Amino acid sequence: MKEITEILRREAARLLKEGIEFFIGYAAGSIPVSARPFFAARPEEVDDLVFNTFCVHNLVKYLIRYPNKRVAVVVKGCDNGAVSRLVQERHLDRTKITVVGVPCGGMIDRNRVLAELPPAARIEAVEDRQNALVIRTGQGEHVFEKKLYVMAKCQVCAKNNPASVDIMLGKEAPPVADPERDPFKEVKEIEALEAAGKAAYWERLIRRCLRCYACRQVCPACSCTECSFEQAVPGWQQGAMWLTKAKTLPDNFHYHLIRAFHVAGRCAGCAECERVCPVGIPLMLLNNKLTKDIKELFGEAPADACGVLCTYSPADPDEFA
Amino acid sequence: MSVSKSEVMEAKEKVWQPKIVAFLCNWCSYAGADLAGVSRLKYPPNVRIIRVPCSSRINPQFILRALQRGADGVLVAGCHPGDCHYVSGNYFTRRRLLLFKRLLEYVGYEPERLKVRWVSAAEGARFADTIKEMVDELAYLGPNIRMREIK
Amino acid sequence: MESKLLKKDKLPSFLERLMESSLLVAPVREDGLLIYRPVSSVSEIELNPGRSVLPPKDWFFQQTEAICRYNTAGGQLLLEELVTEKNAVLYGLHPCDIRSLAVLDAVFLAEPADRYYAARRKNTALIGMSCTAGRPECFCTAFGISPVGGEGADIHLTDIGAAYLVEVLTPKGKELAAKYQEFSEEKVAGLEEVKKARKEAIAAQCSVGVDQGVLPAKMAGVFDHPYWEELSRRCLGCGICTYVCPTCHCFDITDVNSGSEGERLRCWDSCLFRDYTLHTSGHNPRHELYQRLRNRFFHKIKYNYDRYGIEGCVGCGRCVALCPVNIDIREVIATVRGLSE
Numbered sequence: 001m002k003e004i005t006e007i008l009r010r011e012a013a014r015l016l017k018e019g020i021e022f023f024i025g026y027a028a029g030s031i032p033v034s035a036r037p038f039f040a041a042r043p044e045e046v047d048d049l050v051f052n053t054f055c056v057h058n059l060v061k062y063l064i065r066y067p068n069k070r071v072a073v074v075v076k077g078c079d080n081g082a083v084s085r086l087v088q089e090r091h092l093d094r095t096k097i098t099v100v101g102v103p104c105g106g107m108i109d110r111n112r113v114l115a116e117l118p119p120a121a122r123i124e125a126v127e128d129r130q131n132a133l134v135i136r137t138g139q140g141e142h143v144f145e146k147k148l149y150v151m152a153k154c155q156v157c158a159k160n161n162p163a164s165v166d167i168m169l170g171k172e173a174p175p176v177a178d179p180e181r182d183p184f185k186e187v188k189e190i191e192a193l194e195a196a197g198k199a200a201y202w203e204r205l206i207r208r209c210l211r212c213y214a215c216r217q218v219c220p221a222c223s224c225t226e227c228s229f230e231q232a233v234p235g236w237q238q239g240a241m242w243l244t245k246a247k248t249l250p251d252n253f254h255y256h257l258i259r260a261f262h263v264a265g266r267c268a269g270c271a272e273c274e275r276v277c278p279v280g281i282p283l284m285l286l287n288n289k290l291t292k293d294i295k296e297l298f299g300e301a302p303a304d305a306c307g308v309l310c311t312y313s314p315a316d317p318d319e320f321a
Numbered sequence: 322m323s324v325s326k327s328e329v330m331e332a333k334e335k336v337w338q339p340k341i342v343a344f345l346c347n348w349c350s351y352a353g354a355d356l357a358g359v360s361r362l363k364y365p366p367n368v369r370i371i372r373v374p375c376s377s378r379i380n381p382q383f384i385l386r387a388l389q390r391g392a393d394g395v396l397v398a399g400c401h402p403g404d405c406h407y408v409s410g411n412y413f414t415r416r417r418l419l420l421f422k423r424l425l426e427y428v429g430y431e432p433e434r435l436k437v438r439w440v441s442a443a444e445g446a447r448f449a450d451t452i453k454e455m456v457d458e459l460a461y462l463g464p465n466i467r468m469r470e471i472k
Numbered sequence: 473m474e475s476k477l478l479k480k481d482k483l484p485s486f487l488e489r490l491m492e493s494s495l496l497v498a499p500v501r502e503d504g505l506l507i508y509r510p511v512s513s514v515s516e517i518e519l520n521p522g523r524s525v526l527p528p529k530d531w532f533f534q535q536t537e538a539i540c541r542y543n544t545a546g547g548q549l550l551l552e553e554l555v556t557e558k559n560a561v562l563y564g565l566h567p568c569d570i571r572s573l574a575v576l577d578a579v580f581l582a583e584p585a586d587r588y589y590a591a592r593r594k595n596t597a598l599i600g601m602s603c604t605a606g607r608p609e610c611f612c613t614a615f616g617i618s619p620v621g622g623e624g625a626d627i628h629l630t631d632i633g634a635a636y637l638v639e640v641l642t643p644k645g646k647e648l649a650a651k652y653q654e655f656s657e658e659k660v661a662g663l664e665e666v667k668k669a670r671k672e673a674i675a676a677q678c679s680v681g682v683d684q685g686v687l688p689a690k691m692a693g694v695f696d697h698p699y700w701e702e703l704s705r706r707c708l709g710c711g712i713c714t715y716v717c718p719t720c721h722c723f724d725i726t727d728v729n730s731g732s733e734g735e736r737l738r739c740w741d742s743c744l745f746r747d748y749t750l751h752t753s754g755h756n757p758r759h760e761l762y763q764r765l766r767n768r769f770f771h772k773i774k775y776n777y778d779r780y781g782i783e784g785c786v787g788c789g790r791c792v793a794l795c796p797v798n799i800d801i802r803e804v805i806a807t808v809r810g811l812s813e
Contacts, residue, residue, distance in 0.1 A: 029798045030792075030798055030800040030802070031609060031792060031793065031798065031800070032608060034798055035798075036706060036797055036798035037705075037706040037797050039702070039706065057796070057797065062705070119522075120604075120605035120606075120607070122677060123608070190427065191427065195426070195429050195430065195431045196429070197429075198426075198427065198428060198429040199428065199429025199430075200429075201429075202428045202429055203429075203468075204503070208502075208503070210526075210535070210711070210712075210715045212710050212711040212712045212714075212715050212742070213710050213711060213745070214708060214710035214711070214712050214796055216710075217708040217709050218708050218710070228382075230745075230746065230747060242382060242386075244728065244737070244739065245536075245724045245726060245739040245741055246536040246726060246728070246737050246739045247535045247739065248470070248536065249468055250468045250469065250470040253385075253389075253468045254382070254385055254386070254389065254468075257385060257424060257428065258381065258382055258385065260424070261381055261420075261421060261424060264420060275796070276708070276710070276712075276796035278525060278715075278716060278794045279505055279525060280503075280504065280505065286424075286427075289423075290420065290424065293420055293424075294420065297416075297419055297420065308416070309413070309416055309417055309420070311416075312412035312413055312415070313412075314402065314403070314412065316412065316415055316416055318402065318415060319419060319422075319437075320415065320437040320438055320439055321401075321439060390730075
């Protein structure tokens with residue numbers, strides 16, 4: 001990781017000297033075992049840039065805020081899909097972006113690690129030792145084998161070395177995924193339940209939702225300038241309000257099901273929605289279900305720039321005859 | 322009659338009847354429903370029809386909201402693939418609703434609650450049979466209780 | 473102020489007896505998340521709670537609350553105002569959350585008082601619980617809050633080993649304590665020292681160095697500083713910080729109706745949402761995210777203090793722990809102190 005950080009800072013300084021507006025990467029977080037998105041605007045600021053196993057954030061969505069500026073962005077393999085998605089949907093001008101790819105060894109699941117430390121432990125030091133994360137607290141050293149503590153999405157990751165990037169920082173990383181794991185295992189388990197069981201399962205999860213919209217805000221596929229669920233135009237021109245601000249089970253379901261459906265076929269699989277949720281709803285169970293069904297139903301059919309639902313084939317399966 | 326009309330109405334209301342919301346495309350399935358009427362074909366009165374220009378007008382949110390706000394079942398009917406009045410609308414419907422139906426089932430709706438069927442303007446009998454089928458299926462399943470908005 | 477002791481094994485029966493005459497709202501761990509809600513049995517309660525995900529303000533100022541119902545069937549208007557008058561006891565509040573109620577009181581109880589909040593506040597007794605440990609994100613001491621201080625509660629419990637020190641702080645607390653014989657009157661030597669040592673131990677575990685003393689005055693001069701735009705660059709514009717914050721109190725009113733009946737709902741709103749200050753004319757004074765983010769920090773650090781004499785932040789650390797992009801109010805406070813105007 002150290003060599004990557006050095007190359008990262010060097011490249012960032014070079015690009016900033018060449019006149020880009022921002023180099024969007026990561027810096028150290030203010031709480032233990034974390035990082036944060038960081039916008040370096042001047043060459044002097046690059047020393048704050050880091051890349052480590054806490055750099056979970058998908059930075060690609062920030063690019064939408066600077067449509068006419070030259071920017072560089074650090075991407076991991078899971079973030080990379082979002083770039084081509086946003087370019088194809090004409091939110092981004094690819095010629096203005098410098099995509100800096102980083103070989104990834106997997107991102108630590110912060111909540112799981114913290115949950116296993118003794119209660120009220122003070123974290124004194126954190127060390128990333130390639131295959132393990134070592135956390136020193138007042139009670140001693142705790143070793144977390146990365147293979148066991150990376151995020152669920154990393155365990156099935158097939159693309160930890162981002163392709164088609166402009167600059168690649170360092171050499172390829174070895175695969176992170178566990179080849180035995182089925183990415184759709186949990187989806188299949190839910191599919192196997194009876195209707196009442198499925199309903200009970202989902203009601204329990206969706207009831208928790210605060211409608212903070214963090215999942216939508218962080219999602220690179222949620223890039224509409226006017227979201228279906230926002231009152232875009234007040235007054236007499238106001239369109240139908242699908243949702244109010246009320247937290248009710250039907251409204252919560254409506255929001256999650258339709259957002260998942262709007263993202264269907266366009267999901268990059270970065271799992272940021274799940275990570276940011278303050279009440280821990282496993283949202284990827286919805287997105288993965290749609291991804292799986294799309295593959296099964298339309299897998300061989302021609303793709304469209306805007307996603308699989310914006311096109312069709314006369315040979316599509318038909319259950320409605 | 323030995324009982325008054327209002328007493329009969331009251332008794333009928335007490336027994337739960339499935340409510341079906343049907344989205345019918347103007348050119349084929351709505352015409353088909355019309356033909357069923359003109360041909361005096363009998364089918365249960367449990368359906369409320371909403372006419373749309375094309376089945377691809379159907380935003381999945383319509384279906385979800387109908388189910389959340391009192392419908393026990395939703396029917397979406399359109400032209401047969403290849404015969405869409407707007408050439409390709411129903412191809413989009415097909416993709417969209419194949420996927421959406423699966424999503425609804427995944428979160429706990431019974432498969433019978435959303436029915437999608439191609440009904441042409443000449444298929445009055447097919448429309449009537451579809452409604453009969455749906456009412457029977459829903460009568461067996463009972464009222465829809467998932468995610469109901471209690472307004 | 474009276475001091476009593478409650479043996480630890482007597483706490484469940486004390487709570488059970490409370491439930492006989494009041495609704496008990498207590499910390500419950502649901503699917504791994506700690507929240508405060510009404511309980512029907514003591515076995516549901518987490519007796520020594522850590523920091524909840526959602527703050528207990530939710531009992532007094534609910535996320536979604538029907539404030540009135542109407543029905544016009546039959547040509548008559550039936551209008552029903554929905555004010556909750558039932559007696560309740562809220563158990564297990566930490567000092568930061570107890571202080572947050574003082575902040576909310578300043579807003580909701582100022583004349584004309586909010587009837588819905590006021591009724592719940594009046595009819596709910598508060599049983600506070602001192603912290604047993606500080607978390608890395610906590611910084612209540614920056615606002616003069618003591619992690620073992622019960623000011624604002626009716627009864628306050630502090631874990632001192634085999635028993636809880638019970639401080640009866642208000643007449644309502646006295647009434648409650650008089651009803652229940654579980655409290656003993658034993659005097660334990662050196663109680664004040666125990667509390668002081670506990671406070672210092674916890675304060676040492678919390679964030680140090682957050683000093684917001686001069687800030688309300690300073691902030692006016694840094695309103696136009698580029699710092700706010702820089703800070704907002706990584707902000708997602710979601711509502712997590714506002715919804716988990718124990719002092720945030722913005723709300724929206726919405727009517728839902730069907731046919732001849734309907735209800736008026738009051739729901740939490742977030743100042744970070746795009747339509748927060750969107751006028752019906754279409755004009756939006758805070759159309760950029762940095763303006764909304766700046767507004768939130770000004771409200772917490774300055775406006776609340778200027779208006780009500782009490783800081784808008786209680787240092788509970790929820791927003792610090794849950795912000796997906798690590799926007800840290802402690803850092804904001806420290807940075808603003810150092811900014812030149």
